[in-house]
Amino acid sequence: MLLDTASLYFRAFYGVPDRSGPGETPRNAVTGLVDMMATLVETHRPSGVVACWDDDWRPAFRVEAIPTYKAHRVAEGSVHEGAPGGAAEEVPEALSVQVPVIVELLAAIGVPRIGHAGFEADDVIGTLTTRAIQAGRPVLVVTGDRDLFQLVDDAAGVRVLYTARGGVRGGDVVDERFLRDTYGVDGGAGYADLALLRGDPSDGLPGVKGIGEKTAVRLLEQYGSVAALQEALAAGEAPAGALGRKLAESGDYLDRARPVVLVARDIPLEGPVDGGVPEHVADPAALARLVESHRLTGVPRLLTALGIRP
Incomplete structure (x- = not known):
């Protein structure tokens, strides 16, 4: 199971009420993502989960080819190291402060978080999907982005759970028949x-x-x-x-x-990434601190779904 992580935490941020108290860091994106991951694992029982990451949300090679690419999402006057023209994505402050918590939480649990400099999460997903196909492993991509429909391949067992309509519980499972019926095209290509x-x-x-x-x-x-x-x-x-x-x-x-x-299919991700589920929590002390300080009551459910020991 390959997660388009930003797609999910943006959805959580806008769809889950923030119940943080005065002076607390908002936590709706974090708690929503945890709940989504638990539901996804309980429902689909994947052999592994990877949180795919946007190390660069607007890669230079795409902007050079089409300068309007995501230009409307650039935050005015922003500066962000590594982004084309020093531009950062326009993200609400209440969400941006939660992203580091998500990073820490995934690391503490032991869920792989994979990105690559100069590429988007879509490219990470494309590359890991290609590796899985070569290894004969089926893939479920979870995203609210139609761009990843191009990866759908019935013969290789690649499907997309499209969360834009229905969320992780009632989203469309996109296969080649869905693409024919909805768009009139044959397969991901x-x-x-x-x-x-x-x-x-x-x-x-x-x-x-x-x-x-x-x-x-x-x-x-x-x-x-x-x-x-x-x-x-x-x-x-x-x-x-x-x-x-x-x-x-x-x-x-x-x-x-x-x-x-076209998503990249061969970016040089370091080391083998098999997407296996960890057998135990990677950093119990860090996880306990995050759960307590941010009141992440849904984490035990996620651990149970993953089948890993605290």
Whole structure:
């Protein structure tokens, strides 16, 4: 089970009431994440869990390709080491103070937290999914981000639990049939091609001007893939009329957008990451301190779900 961790703690922050008292650090994102993880493990019984991390929420290589990438999320006047242009993501203060607690808590329990400099959690998930496929291990990706639908692969046992609608309890389990029924595309690769053509305003990706989802699906049905469509364009076999003109006017957008849309599958994560569940709490003293100081009453349930000893 690969967790898009920021997606989950953002959801917890906005969905769980904060019951911290005066002078206390807010804890709704922390307690919500703990509850979500416990529910996920109880429901799906994974052989292992990895908390995938955004070491860089807006990687330079994506910004260089498409300067508008996530530009609307940059906090005005922010400075954040390692972020393109010294820009930090706009995050409420009541959430930002909880992120270090989440980091400490995962470390104390012993749940692997994996990130890599210059890459997003999506890229970590893409790389770990690829490693799991090579090892013959099924994967469940947990996220509220449609970008990761591109990883869906029935033959390899890769599915996505999409939490944006229904949360971790009632979210959609995305497989190839879901992608066909919902978007009219074949598999994860088809969804990636759809995203290339259509764009995604939530990430600042414009797509090919004038081409929406229905037109993109029609093009993919006709040509099979964006690569085949580009070959047809290069051979002077573009669709007729206004659609052909829109594609011609898009210039090199599809080539520039490809590394932005496609998650990395081979980033150099250090050491083997098998995603196994720890047999015991990594740091009992640190865990006890965090539970007491932040009143994390849900932690015992998570430990029980994981089957690890305190």
